[in-house]
Amino acid sequence: MTRLNTELNIADPDAFYEKLIDTHNGLSEEESHFLNAKLVLLLANHIGDAEVLSEALTLARAGVSSEDAAD
Numbered sequence: 065m066t067r068l069n070t071e072l073n074i075a076d077p078d079a080f081y082e083k084l085i086d087t088h089n090g091l092s093e094e095e096s097h098f099l100n101a102k103l104v105l106l107l108a109n110h111i112g113d114a115e116v117l118s119e120a121l122t123l124a125r126a127g128v129s130s131e132d133a134a135d
């Protein structure tokens with residue numbers, strides 16, 4: 065079983081974050097959400113492993129809403 069890598073794995077995380085933010089520059093909120101959705105689907109397709117993707121979804125969802133805090 066492949067596990068989701070949650071360790072720092074980006075050579076230059078600050079540069080990546082800057083590029084990510086720059087990619088959103090000039091977009092409306094709706095366009096920005098659409099870009100994020102496209103990025104998630106592109107990266108999910110690249111990963112391809114259903115178990116890893118399921119683990120990522122679970123970790124990403126944890127603590128996102130006030131309902132999660134009650135669980």
